[in-house]
Amino acid sequence: MxxxxxxxxxxxxxxxxxxxxxWQPEDRLDEMVGETRRRLLFDAVDMHAMTERFDRGEDFRAVVEETAAAHPDLADTIMLWHDRWLDLASxxxxxxxxxxxxxxxxxxxxxxxxxxxxxxxxxxxxxxxxxxxxxxxxxxxxxxxxxxxxxxxxxxxxxxxxxxxxxxxxxxxxxxxxxxxxxxxxxxxxxxxxxxxxxxxxxxxxxxxxxx
Structure with a gap:
């Protein structure tokens, strides 16, 4: 051994x-907004690359807000990454x-x-x-x-x-x-x-x- x-x-x-x-954010987002909306999000935005930015030390809120501003049609869902973090990380x-x-x-x-x-x-x-x-x-x-x-x-x-x-x-x-x-x-x-x-x-x- x-x-x-x-x-x-x-x-x-x-x-x-x-x-x-x-840490299965896709599953938690399915519960929050539904699978269809979550798939739209992940097809349009590299959410893991976004997370990598604050994992490297960038400001959490600023990174999520910047990403949301770049994708206004999905902004409310993107902001869940910050606003409902504790629900995602569970x-x-x-x-x-x-x-x-x-x-x-x-x-x-x-x-x-x-x-x-x-x-x-x-x-x-x-x-x-x-x-x-x-x-x-x-x-x-x-x-x-x-x-x-x-x-x-x-x-x-x-x-x-x-x-x-x-x-x-x-x-x-x-x-x-x-x-x-x-x-x-x-x-x-x-x-x-x-x-x-x-x-x-x-x-x-x-x-x-x-x-x-």
Whole structure:
């Protein structure tokens, strides 16, 4: 098993979107405005490119308002990205939150490493208070660089001072995992909380009971 070929991790890093908080904005928009309107939006506007801008540190409201102004026929729907952010970034993945807290209870340092805007993260933090519980938080909007750029992983290593091979990172996107692997990190492609729980048990960080 992978866990037997590496040292026991000295810190665990969680992505946030689709690891701790569901990030499926298409599904949430279908509920808000209907599938037809959502399809019109995504056919006309690269919403993920818009999100990448504030994930890199641009102002959340300004980016969404600029995009809405460029597409007046869809402006009301585009503004939902800002005005109903908490509805888009939901629901919480409860088992993953329990794993975060179980690691902390065991004294394992737990870090966040997420593509997230400065203001959108602050908004999510007001509701999802577990986001305040990390020992260190590496949020792309504050760092000015997003995964999978190698620079963000370099910045994490420089800040935490831990050897790459002692870091265990989970993310739901293969390209982000591949970039971490290229730096020597231990990794887990997140496809659901049970698989992540099993990986933490295999790594010797949690017991089976603690990982429930």
């Amino acid at each position: 992978e866990a037997t070929r590496h040292p026991r991790p000295e810190a665990v890093l969680f992505d946030i979107g689709n690891v701790l908080i569901t 629901p919480v993945i409860d088992h993953s939150v329990r794993l975060l807290r179980a690691l902390k209870a065991r004294g394992v340092p737990v870090f966040a490493l997420s593509n997230f805007g400065v203001d959108s993260f602050a908004l999510s933090e007001t509701r999802d208070r577990f986001l305040t519980e990390f020992d260190r938080r590496y949020i792309s909007g504050h760092m000015g660089v997003t995964k999978p750029d190698a620079r963000i992983y370099e910045l994490v290593e420089a800040d935490c001072g831990l050897a790459p091979e002692t870091l265990l990172f989970t993310d739901d996107r293969q390209e982000n995992i591949d970039a971490a692997k290229a730096r020597g990190w231990q990794t887990h492609l997140f496809q659901g909380p049970q698989g992540w729980a099993d990986r933490l048990v295999e790594a010797g960080l949690l017991t089976r009971e603690e990982a429930q």
